[in-house]
Amino acid sequence: MNHLSLTFPPENEPARIDLFLSREMGGESRATVQRLIETGCVLVDGKQVRTSLKLKGGEQIEVDIPPPLPAQPLAEEIPLEVLYEDSDLIVINKAAGMVVHPGAGNTSGTLVNALLAHCSDLAGIGGELRPGIVHRLDKGTSGVLVAAKHDRAHQALSEQFSAHTVKRIYQALIYGSPQEDTGKIEGIIGRHPTERLRLSGKARNGKHAVTRWKVKERYGRVSLVELRLETGRTHQIRVHMTEAGFPLLGDPLYPDGGRCNNIPDTRLRGMINHLGRQALHARCLGFIHPSSGEYMEFTTEPPDDMQELLAYLREKTG
Numbered sequence: 021m022n023h024l025s026l027t028f029p030p031e032n033e034p035a036r037i038d039l040f041l042s043r044e045m046g047g048e049s050r051a052t053v054q055r056l057i058e059t060g061c062v063l064v065d066g067k068q069v070r071t072s073l074k075l076k077g078g079e080q081i082e083v084d085i086p087p088p089l090p091a092q093p094l095a096e097e098i099p100l101e102v103l104y105e106d107s108d109l110i111v112i113n114k115a116a117g118m119v120v121h122p123g124a125g126n127t128s129g130t131l132v133n134a135l136l137a138h139c140s141d142l143a144g145i146g147g148e149l150r151p152g153i154v155h156r157l158d159k160g161t162s163g164v165l166v167a168a169k170h171d172r173a174h175q176a177l178s179e180q181f182s183a184h185t186v187k188r189i190y191q192a193l194i195y196g197s198p199q200e201d202t203g204k205i206e207g208i209i210g211r212h213p214t215e216r217l218r219l220s221g222k223a224r225n226g227k228h229a230v231t232r233w234k235v236k237e238r239y240g241r242v243s244l245v246e247l248r249l250e251t252g253r254t255h256q257i258r259v260h261m262t263e264a265g266f267p268l269l270g271d272p273l274y275p276d277g278g279r280c281n282n283i284p285d286t287r288l289r290g291m292i293n294h295l296g297r298q299a300l301h302a303r304c305l306g307f308i309h310p311s312s313g314e315y316m317e318f319t320t321e322p323p324d325d326m327q328e329l330l331a332y333l334r335e336k337t338g
Contacts, residue, residue, distance in 0.1 A: 022085040030077035037064065037073045041083065056083065060217050068216045093122045098134035103318050108173040108311050109166055110139060110152075113320045116162040116297055121153050135167055155181055155252060160272070162326075163190070163302025164318045168310075176310035181252060187306030190247045190257055191322060193299035193329060194266040195279040197238050198245075205231045205260040209253045218273055219255045221263050229253040231260045239333040241283055242269065246303075258298060269329070270295030285336070291329050299326055 026044055028035075041053045041062070054071045056062050063082045064073065075081075101113040112131070114120070119130045135152055152167035154177045168174035180186050210226025212218040221229075230250035237244040243266070247257050255274075261267060262274040269280075269292050283289050292299075306317035321327070 024081075024083040024085065026081040026083070028075040028077060028079045028081065032075075032077060034074045034076050036071075037062070037069060037075055037081070038071045040075055041081070045083075045085075056085070058211065058216050061086070068214075070216075093130070093132050093136060094128065095136035096128060096133040097137050098129065100131075100134050100138055102138075103164065103320070104316070107169065108309070109168050109177070110135070111164065111166045111305070111316075111318050114157055114162055114165045114302075116160055116323055116325070119159045120156045120165070131165070131167075139169060154178055155186075156254075157302055158255065158258075158298070158300075160270075160297030161300045161302060162323045164305040164320055165302065166305060166307065173310040177307060180307050184250055184252075185308075187304060187317065188249045188252065188302065189304035190249070191236075191301045191303045191326075192245050192247060192257060192261065193269040193326065193333075194243050194245055194261055195241065195269065195276055196266045197240070197243050198233075198235055198266060200235075202232070202234045205229075205233070205264055209256060209259055219253075219259050221259060227251075227253055229256050229260070231256060233261075237334070239337045241279070242288075242333060244330065244333075257300060269299040271298035272296070274298075288332065288336075291332060295325055295329075299329065301326060 024045070028040060038050050038053045038057065042048050042050050045053065057069065057071045060068050061084045062069065064079050101115070102110060103113055104111040114131060121132045122128070122130050132153065139152070152169060152174065154166060154168055154174060157163060157165055166177060168177055207221045207229060208223060208226030209219050209221055209229045210223025212220040213223065228251060232248045232250065234246045235243055236246050249256060258268055258271055258274050262271070267274055267276045267279070280289055280292050301322040303322070304317065304319045306315065308314070309316050322330070
């Protein structure tokens with residue numbers, strides 16, 4: 021990764037940070053510079069900023085430039101838990117910790133790299149860096165995911181996701197115990213106004229998002245909830261539950277307000293800290309097969325780390 025240290029000259033006329041960096045970085049496109057800013061690769065006086073920030077003079081600018089991505093991802097022999105596969109698509113149970121497709125900082129070890137080794141006919145489908153990918157799960161989220169093997173299947177599945185007709189049910193462990201047993205969260209989700217790596221319902225601009233939730237079990241300070249997505253925005257469940265006052269256990273990006281540290285049970289605190297990720301699992305995925313027209317549904321149970329937490333919580337409250 022390359023690093024640049026720059027100072028905006030005090031004698032210069034005020035200028036937007038993206039325009040200034042585009043010039044200083046050898047004519048790099050504004051879109052590229054804006055992506056660097058939005059992903060936290062640019063700091064001004066030690067702080068993350070917006071792409072529209074106006075430099076006034078004397079600011080110290082630090083830029084981390086990730087290495088360029090290869091034109092096409094490489095096939096890698098990575099074990100996959102395949103739930104179903106035919107000539108049109110493949111359904112897998114994604115492990116927590118696996119990134120779905122290559123991007124800045126993740127050029128290998130992704131689901132795409134594994135799929136290219138497993139399937140001989142994915143190249144080019146859905147874009148060079150995202151062959152076959154119809155939808156995503158966050159790195160820390162485990163569960164059911166479908167990928168397409170050719171353009172027709174990719175288009176048919178993408179249309180179902182766009183029309184919000186795909187059945188998607190998640191399970192999450194959250195802090196707190198909602199007063200109601202069921203509920204609905206609706207609003208926009210967009211870039212957080214100050215924390216560029218996070219998303220928020222308080223964004224100035226965003227996309228409509230709807231999450232329906234149901235409490236399945238209560239364990240005092242912690243609850244198990246089932247969530248059904250009517251839309252599929254990035255970080256949707258994590259944003260909605262956090263801003264509703266019920267953040268997910270272990271989430272490294274969305275704060276829990278110190279709730280973990282306030283749990284008196286030291287073993288439980290240790291298990292939550294050991295997660296190292298949000299306690300979120302994509303349990304069920306249902307869709308219409310692009311060739312047969314038949315409805316297909318796949319369900320998996322949460323991985324071992326969540327199962328151990330659930331077993332301990334049930335034992336303590338049973």
